[in-house]
Amino acid sequence: xxxxxxxxxxxxxxxxxxxxxxxxxxxxxxxxxxxxxxxxxxxxxxxxxxxxxxxxxxxxxxxxxxxxxxxxxxxxxxxxxxxxxxxxxxxxxxxxxxxxxxxxxxxxxxxxxxxxxxxxxxxxxxxxxxxxxxxxxxxxxxxxxxxxxxxxxxxxxxxxxxxxxxxxxxxxxxxxxxxxxxxxxxxxxxxxxxxxxxxxxxxxxxxxxxxxxxxxxxxxxxxxxxxxxxxxxxxxxxxxxxxxxxxxxxxxxxxxxxxxxxxxxxxxxxxxxxxxxxxxxxxxxxxxxxxxxxxxxxxxxxxxxxx
Numbered sequence: 001x002x003x004x005x006x007x008x009x010x011x012x013x014x015x016x017x018x019x020x021x022x023x024x025x026x027x028x029x030x031x032x033x034x035x036x037x038x039x040x041x042x043x044x045x046x047x048x049x050x051x052x053x054x055x056x057x058x059x060x061x062x063x064x065x066x067x068x069x070x071x072x073x074x075x076x077x078x079x080x081x082x083x084x085x086x087x088x089x090x091x092x093x094x095x096x097x098x099x100x101x102x103x104x105x106x107x108x109x110x111x112x113x114x115x116x117x118x119x120x121x122x123x124x125x126x127x128x129x130x131x132x133x134x135x136x137x138x139x140x141x142x143x144x145x146x147x148x149x150x151x152x153x154x155x156x157x158x159x160x161x162x163x164x165x166x167x168x169x170x171x172x173x174x175x176x177x178x179x180x181x182x183x184x185x186x187x188x189x190x191x192x193x194x195x196x197x198x199x200x201x202x203x204x205x206x207x208x209x210x211x212x213x214x215x216x217x218x219x220x221x222x223x224x225x226x227x228x229x230x231x232x233x234x235x236x237x238x239x240x241x242x243x244x245x246x247x248x249x250x251x252x253x254x255x256x257x258x259x260x261x262x263x264x265x266x267x268x269x270x271x272x273x274x275x276x277x278x279x280x281x282x283x284x285x286x287x288x289x290x291x292x293x294x295x296x297x298x299x300x301x302x303x304x305x306x307x
Contacts, residue, residue: 005039006068013065080282088285094123096132096144100200104249112293128197143277159305165269166261176260190242204245207269248301
């Protein structure tokens with residue numbers, strides 16, 4: 001039994017697909033399949049049920065995968081302890097971010113990180129919240145910047161900032177001249193939403209729950225459209241397709257000729273952005289340095305917080 005084999009079974013359990021797991025582990029699918037078959041033979045158990053389109057973990061396999069994750073984490077802890085004895089700020093820090101934060105925080109964060117800890121480069125990974133949490137627990141990330149709420153079992157969490165939401169409308173839209181807009185007033189608008197998997201989509205549907213039906217009835221489909229990113233949706237709004245809700249940090253500092261960003265009337269909906277890491281992660285000085293770099297960033301449209 002090797003750590004590599006344990007990484008493979010954790011990846012298959014997470015991806016539910018041998019091909020995707022092999023890609024995540026940077027090996028060929030035959031190499032991964034042979035290694036897992038060897039481990040199953042050594043343990044004399046069946047870890048996975050192979051279906052036509054998806055792989056599922058057997059009940060006994062789930063327990064073994066959980067233990068494999070613990071073993072991998074402890075193995076990494078040994079490496080981290082050795083590094084800490086030298087310099088906890090030396091070496092890469094693996095940082096995950098959700099798609100609706102990365103493009104707006106990273107330019108300033110990377111600048112601050114280079115200035116403060118050039119010996120600790122940031123290895124960056126953007127993904128959905130659920131995927132980032134899986135990668136954190138599987139020790140594929142050291143920490144992640146996420147928006148609450150999410151299941152945080154086994155994670156330490158530090159608040160970074162609260163981010164108010166705004167309404168983005170075409171410059172020619174009647175709401176563009178308003179000082180504030182209520183969520184109730186958006187009911188009759190065509191709403192542009194992020195696709196499934198984005199936590200910000202869920203945040204918007206909490207503010208405007210009537211648009212949650214768009215996937216199940218014809219009127220909702222007519223009045224709601226999906227985009228792949230906030231920037232794509234902003235372009236759709238600028239072209240006159242509808243309106244959308246955006247987080248404050250995504251609002252550009254310079255005026256857009258075809259877009260207007262209008263504040264919500266009180267109570268203003270917000271999301272809390274936090275930094276999360278495994279409680280067992282030993283390079284706490286690296287986490288502290290990253291938090292300090294984030295606190296030093298010049299961020300507009302947010303309310304800063306401290307732990």
